[in-house]
Amino acid sequence: MNYNAKQTVKYFVIAFIISFIIGQILSAIFSSAEEIYVDQEKGFDIVETDFDGIRLLTYETSEDLYSIKFELPVFKSDGLNNFFKGYMKRTNDQFLSAIEGNVTKERPGNLTVNLDMYQAGEDLYSLVFTESEYTGGANVNETGHAWLVDVKTNRILKQGELFKNVRKAREIIRPKVQDALLEQEGLGIFEEELEEWVSQPKYMFENMYIHDGKMIFRFDKYEITPGAAGMPQAEIQIDEDIQALLKKNWAQRLGFN
Numbered sequence: 392m393n394y395n396a397k398q399t400v401k402y403f404v405i406a407f408i409i410s411f412i413i414g415q416i417l418s419a420i421f422s423s424a425e426e427i428y429v430d431q432e433k434g435f436d437i438v439e440t441d442f443d444g445i446r447l448l449t450y451e452t453s454e455d456l457y458s459i460k461f462e463l464p465v466f467k468s469d470g471l472n473n474f475f476k477g478y479m480k481r482t483n484d485q486f487l488s489a490i491e492g493n494v495t496k497e498r499p500g501n502l503t504v505n506l507d508m509y510q511a512g513e514d515l516y517s518l519v520f521t522e523s524e525y526t527g528g529a530n531v532n533e534t535g536h537a538w539l540v541d542v543k544t545n546r547i548l549k550q551g552e553l554f555k556n557v558r559k560a561r562e563i564i565r566p567k568v569q570d571a572l573l574e575q576e577g578l579g580i581f582e583e584e585l586e587e588w589v590s591q592p593k594y595m596f597e598n599m600y601i602h603d604g605k606m607i608f609r610f611d612k613y614e615i616t617p618g619a620a621g622m623p624q625a626e627i628q629i630d631e632d633i634q635a636l637l638k639k640n641w642a643q644r645l646g647f648n
Contacts, residue, residue: 437465442508442516444542455496459483461504464518468545478520478536479504486524493527501525509602512645514543517600519609521622533612533622537600550596553641557595560636564596564627565589568608571625572615578623584615601645604629 434451446465452458461482463475482504490500502524509517520536539548554560569589572580588594588610599608609624610616616623627633634647642648 440508442510445508445516447506455499456494457487457490457500457502459486459502461502462506463504464506464508464540466540466542466545468542471540471542471545471547474547482522486526489524489526494525498525498527500527501531509600511539511601512641513643514541515548515601515644516540516542517602519600530618535598535609535611535622537598537609539600550599553596553638554636555638556636560596561594563632563636564606565594567627568625571627572623575623575625578620579617580623581615581617588615601629604646606633 436449438447438449440447444467448463448465449461450463451460461479463479464471466472483502486500486502494500502522505521505523507519507521509519511517516539518538518540520538522534522536523531524534525531537550539550540546541548551557551560566589569585572578572585573582598610599606601607606627606629607624608627609622612618612620612622629645629647634642637645637647
């Protein structure tokens, strides 16, 4: 067996072991919503947050060809925990697959998943993930995911559910987002790509989260701007026009009468 073949076999073995360990430990950690198992020797830890009923799981590992670091929320609900466990397992597996043959010891791969949490309303939280990946080549890619979590019913709330009429919400809100982005100097907006986003017929507000009385829209790196701009975002105040678009129960939960 030649050197390259040996290295490929070694990579597959290590990647399989890391993926297996992460899957097994995630399953163990989330096996009980009341009793959390922590294994600091393997890079896992649990810390408290400012939010009642939500803890933060951290994990970090490093090998010759890559390093992985991530943060995940831990709830009292097994259903919510399983959702985020699945998200992290998929992200990890996709990363290990993407770096195959594309990284070296001198330029190892890296996956970092950071989590920001905000209270959006009564028993409603915005969970905002930032994934930073180097899988080979010249650039680091950055993507994001935003979820609204309703801990009153222990479910993931799809952003489009906030509105009485999603189509009308698109027509009113997206031009506001477009204007807010274009007003920011130095972003170098790709206006054609932004216009395509504004015109998406099935857009369901997937990149929107709520914090401090605002709707905040995040875009992936390179999605509508050059890479130097990172992950641009636009903040839209939830004014009376937008409040009128909200379903009554959600307007109340968000603190609007």
